[in-house]
Amino acid sequence: MSALKKMQNWGDRNHPVWLDYLRILLGGVLVWKGIAFYLNIGAFSTLMHHAHLGTAVGISIIAHLIIILHVIGGIAIVLGTHTRVFCLVNLPILIGAVFFINFSSGIFRPYAEIWLSVSVLIGLICFIVEGNGRLSVDNNTDNTKLSKQQHTA
Numbered sequence: 001m002s003a004l005k006k007m008q009n010w011g012d013r014n015h016p017v018w019l020d021y022l023r024i025l026l027g028g029v030l031v032w033k034g035i036a037f038y039l040n041i042g043a044f045s046t047l048m049h050h051a052h053l054g055t056a057v058g059i060s061i062i063a064h065l066i067i068i069l070h071v072i073g074g075i076a077i078v079l080g081t082h083t084r085v086f087c088l089v090n091l092p093i094l095i096g097a098v099f100f101i102n103f104s105s106g107i108f109r110p111y112a113e114i115w116l117s118v119s120v121l122i123g124l125i126c127f128i129v130e131g132n133g134r135l136s137v138d139n140n141t142d143n144t145k146l147s148k149q150q151h152t153a
Contacts, residue, residue, distance in 0.1 A: 021135075022123065023132075023136075069089055080132040
């Protein structure tokens, strides 16, 4: 059995319910930040430009991709469907946010966003290991399939 499969099985077996509420909060924060980026797309693009992340066209494509991945990934994480996949997809975005965007703007400035970015990054890493949990759409469908198989046997 591969190490990744062992980690996935361990996360599925040892998942306390309070982590489900943390997962829902993490997904909500991702949706909130995606909407905030959309509402302030000009400031978001300027921030990325000052971090020297590419040309104007590249920055625009990256900005729209980040918004879409945050909103769709956040909704999926809140619902608990494909949590590990969407955490992996959002992981490079948050690594970029921590090391290229927020770290350069000063971490000791009042109301610095780096602490939120680091918290979300830690949450994403946690749920890559832990997975969906009991309060998830995927868990309910797995239990339904299992109970149907038990009743037919």
